[in-house]
Amino acid sequence: MGSNKSSSSGFALTRRHFTQAIAATAAAGAVGLPSTRAQAATSINFVGWQGYDDPVAFDDFLKSKDITLNTTYIGNNDEIVAKLRGGGVGTIDIVTPYMGYIPLLVKLDLIQPIDVSRVPNLEKVMPIFRNDPNINVDGKLYGIPFTWGGGPMVYDPAVITNVPTSWKDLLKPEFTGKVGMMDDPLGNMMIGALVATGTSTPTKITAAQLEQTIDFLIEVKKQSRVVAASWGDLSDSIARGDVALTFNGWETMVKFCGDKGKVVQYTYPIERTNAWLDNYCIAKDAPNLDAAYELCNRVISVEGQKRLAEVAIQAIVNSDAVAALPADIRSLYPYDDIANYGKKAGFFGFPPVEPEGDLTTFSDWLKAYERFKTA
Amino acid sequence: MESRSNYWLVAPSALIFCALFIAPMAFFAVLSFWQVEYFELSTEPTLANYRDVFANYWRVMGFTVVVATATALLTTALGFVFSFLARFRAVEWAQALLFIVLITLFGGYLMKIYAWKTILGNEGVLNSALLALGVISSPITSLLYSPQAVVVTLMHFSLPFAVLPIYASMRGIADSEVEAARDLGAGRWPILSTVIVPRCQSGIVAAFSFVFLIVGGDYVTPLLVGGKLTMIGNLIAPQFGAQFNWPLGAAMSIVMLAAAVIVIYLFRLLVALWSRQ
């Protein structure tokens, strides 16, 4: 779950699953509690999104390895940076950044490279994720990719017969008032940059291109009825018939809408869309390195990945786990043609955080996004 | 001697008041003069945040003040009518009416929002009913995702906060006051305007203030039923989240708070002017 899916209630939905799952685990774990107490366990410090601890924590894996998990949940990726810089190095073991943040974390010397020999399950991770340039810095792997997603255009096939092929089609009069936008700054601006400036690296744009991007987003906003607060909300709007197609979407919306009794489909417009990849990273000077590697390997194991796909409805990276998924869950994501996913979506990463030539920074983006918000 | 010991008696509550209200405000005030650069807080005092607020956010802030004022006026009026009925017209039902108002507080905030989505949506209760009755031929799409939807939802949510203070102050009006006014020649309207409203001044102002502050600081309702609507809360909240710019968020909050204080003060003045004998 990258920064783009972070504040979503799609997330809230998955969080509900997680909470149930965690409660069940706690109940089961309580029985064996006294015996584990007797030994000195390794206590691992985990800083990440709520739910991202579940694939390693849901069963008795941690207990068998004599590891206890000390989790700190984050509200955005910046908190990972802030926590590590604010005295976290040396105490934090695992962080779960969006791949776009990894170059920054490396540059700031906050995470350490992965010794791939200690993570045998990486063999099963599909190359498109394993080889993502964001997580491979100077030839070294810095993150264990374990879940991903993209931003296709979601539509209601009962209403939309003339399915758009370009994001620009949303501006057609026939779609006026039928569009639902997602309030997702990074995702919207990256797609907006792809469409409005024709760039193939939407994270590297100038101030003028940023203006063009925002102008385009405002055009789309004029076509929209709603700028939804969360994925759950956007799904709700489609399910209720208030909107019929979306700007920026998420493959998982098929499931959310399906749960509300609405059949929707998605398409990847010709300009492509953005995609995200979330990772387990090992913090610099992690005090429990061995246990951290255990977790890294576990999160991409078949068991952990199936758990993630079946309970949280997240897209996964382990090809063996994908093969073992039930058909309905498998069909939510374009696993079958995953090698060509790059033609549909790009793992673009993140705009510069600090000034870099005439390129706009992330804070420039957020500032510019407010013009869209208040338009 | 005696007064000094009395001061000591209020010391604990003064401490709690400071800890709960003054300290966070002071923290915000100080924070608003700082700046964040690349994840680092710079404590060099600056007015940049305030300049930013007045340059870039005044429109949204103005819009928020308008929505909050309208909602607060409507809700206060509704709360007044409701309290009036409970206190003077349907006295036997007063307990039941107040109970209903209170119970809606337990429903929670999101439940009310989703209830209104269900009512106002394209395939919602209202549109379906109007369609079925033949009043309209296609759904009125502007019901949901509009400023009106935000106002209605916030009115529903904040009504108890308006009813309670107004009803409490109406309870303070003795029946004999109202009867005396009638006896001295006052009809319905003069009774309302020269006795009941002036006697409820504090309740009315409290109701208005509660609702104004609830609406002024809200960012969930515009997100969920406002469609494309942005209120200042929607721009403040991300400063404390994704944007990670607490100082700007603090400056925005403080300017908004000042605006609220001014509007509430003006409203208070208006009510006092009305109540002047």
Place this chain on the structure above:
Amino acid sequence: MTLQTPPETRSKQDSPAALLKLRGISKRYGDFAAVEPLDLDIFPRDFVAVLGPSGCGKTTLLRIIGGFVSPTTGTVEIDGRDVTKIGPEKRPTNTVFQGYGLFPHMTVRQNVGYGLRLQKKTRAEIDDRVAEALRQSRLTEFADRSVAALSGGQQQRVALARALILRPKVLLLDEPLAALDLKLRHTMQDELRRLHQEFGGTFVFVTHDQGEALSLANRIAVMNAGRIEQEGNAESIYAAPATRFVATFIGDANLLQGERHGGQVKLEAGPAFADAGPDGAITAVVRPKAVKLLAAGEGADVQIAGMVEDVVYLGDHIKCSVKIMGEQQIIVHLDAAIAPRPVVGEQVNLGWPLLQQRVVVA
């Protein structure tokens, strides 16, 4: 049955037309009758007390007159006009409520001027009349205070001034003195009498205190269980109670049960005498002051023998309880200077003249 009725100061026949006429007025709340059908006439310049125990319907009756309660049956007529269907805001009456109903958000001056402001009088007239009313009520120095800062008696004066300034044809007062302490009550009684005289209007007030009724009112209507049992001037009601209830409610009274047959009354306690009236159970009423201790050989219209049970010196008189036949008791008020005083256990003869005795049915 009546041997002597004290003269009425005024009777319905020889007086000018009644200012306030209640005809067949009653009020029911569901099955409960707060006021039974009744008639009442009140004349100009009367100071009328509606006197009765708590819950007898006094306030209800007063509120019917003021227009706050609409009667179940009957009509209210004031100065020749039927006002039954007219609300209090349009009636020529004003009320001093039991809790006064002052407006706490206004000063004394604003309270007093409220009615005139509603009448849209000119500023000058309002100022003049308010100043005059404040002066009359001795409130001038409090004029600009908040009413909440006043004492009970001062608040009462404000309520009076606020009502009287509108020159009502009838001023209604609900238990006007009940909330005041004893000393203040006496002062306010004088005040009310003075205002009644100066103002020259018609006052109707409700009270459960017979002393208040006797000392203030020139006419008293005694109410019991929704009925007016007797109406007349204070003397006639004291001297000639029409019912057993009136007799007991006003002043102390000795009650003696008896039976009447063909104009002959026989009391259970012994004595018999002639008294015209229907056959059946009667009660003979005699005030303690009317009862004499008979000297040996002295006679009286009605005589009873008994034994002194208790003697209490009360300053202006001596209260003596005498036990008579059938475990009954007679209270006698003796002159404080009597000598020798009766002593407990002494056998005495009591007696009184028929003229000082009242025989009522049941």
